[in-house]
Amino acid sequence: MTYVSPLLSRHGAVEAGGPDAGVASHYGDPLREQRDLARGTAVVDLSYRGVVTVSGPDRLSWLNTLSSQQVASLQPGASSELLLLSVQGRIEHDARIIDDGETAWLLVEAAEAPVLAQWLDRMKFMLRVEVADVSSDWAVAGSVTPVPAWAQYQCWTDPWPNIGPGGFAYTGVPEDSHPGRDRPWHEYLIPAAKFAQAIEASGRSLAGTMASEALRIAAWRPRLGAETDDKTIPHELDLIRTAVHLAKGCYKGQETVARVHNLGHPPRRLVFLQLDGSQHTLPAPGSEVLLGERKVGTVTSVAQHYEMGAVALAVVKRSVDPSATLVVNDDGEPYAAAQEIIVAPDAGQVVGRAGGFLRPPR
Incomplete structure (x- = not known):
């Protein structure tokens, strides 16, 4: 069934297309909405997003063995990003992850949720985990600044562009001048039945996805399905900084990640x-x-x-x-x-290198 946001009935709403279908691209004034979103006085409807939950005592250690990221010790309320790769190291899934102490919440693109949930379910074996696609029960809203009225909801804070533990930067700019620092980003998980009321309670105006996409592009933030294709490896998009832990244990695709990072070039x-x-x-x-x-x-x-x-x-x-x-x-x-x-032209070949564009975490 095609998703349609309850906010599309708002005055001036124009529906987005492509991966953002089902929510508003704008509400009549895209540039004003973008300014308001950048200033922290607006929120954006991302309720088309997919949400997959993984519960059970083995959830984090299990996700750790499957993904590019070190999440075995992810603390409740902490935000991270993980990739699920093919054997060749190509990106198959990119998930935002936050854990509440009992359940790991994976926020993904709309089309990814059923595919990801089905794949994870096949990988359970005898482990104590339960996987569910709960996209119809939850809605996502985004903001540049925290929303005090939504303090009771789970909030994923984008780690971009910080270099996470085990990460590495492939850019050619000083880290303190990375444009991603001008766009802190928060995504809230709100019960779908309360979504419209929560938007009203936020006390903020509405911005469309044209606004959030413009800020994402200006922040150099890659998006699954936009910057990726069936050949994309993490190094090409500078995703080593937030979504890959270079020193963690074995996972599918690790050999390619290590080989390109240490010995080759994307x-x-x-x-x-x-x-x-x-x-x-x-x-x-x-x-x-x-x-x-x-x-x-x-x-x-x-x-x-x-x-x-x-x-x-x-x-x-x-x-x-x-x-x-x-x-x-x-x-x-x-x-x-x-x-x-x-991503710098000389990205990769880190072994034995004294300098170049590449920067390790501080």
Whole structure:
């Protein structure tokens, strides 16, 4: 059944498409909504999100053996991010995780919840765990600042862009100037039956997903299904910093993670693009990224930022000159694009290296 948020009945609501279908892309004034969200005076409806619970005494040690992240000792109320990888180290699931002392809550993209729950259920064997897709019972709302009126609800706080224990940064910018620091992010788990009332009780205005996506892009924050495809490995998106523990025990895909990090280079890298806004239009996700006449990548996410104008994330070949001006080609419509490094061209080959762009955690 197709999900439809109760907030879509609000005045001015325009429904989003793609992975955000079922909630509002905006409520009539996208740039004002974005400013309000950035200032912490608005919340965004993310109630289409999938929610999977894992309960039972073995839940954290079990998730620890399956995932890229060290969650065996995750404390109640602490937030983390984990990846489930293929044998080849490719990203299959990206889950936000918070534990309440009895249940681990996994927040995922809408389409991922039933697939993830089914896969986890098959992996239980004789362990004391129970897996459930509870997406229909819970709704998610996002905010840049904590919402005091929602203190009774579980809140996942995005670790991005902090370098977690066992993590590593692949960027070429000083950590204290990473643009992700301008976008702290909190996602609240609210009972679906109380969602509309909770939004009213927050005392904040509503912003659409156009606003939250613009802030995400400006923060260089990758998203499953947008920046990922069936070949994506964590290194290409700088996800080693928040979603991978490089010193934890064996898990599926670990060999690729270790080999690329220590001895090789990821074949592609995520970049931030400042687009020429003179056309007053935006290219579509999936548009080609060109260097001269040669295709070197693909646009993955696009937005109109309230301060920077037209911006995008793209995945390009590692060998692309980071100082080169690129062109985004949207079905014959060209957009000049200046790139900023998110994943450094020399990312990887950490063993024996004294410097370069890469930074370990402080």
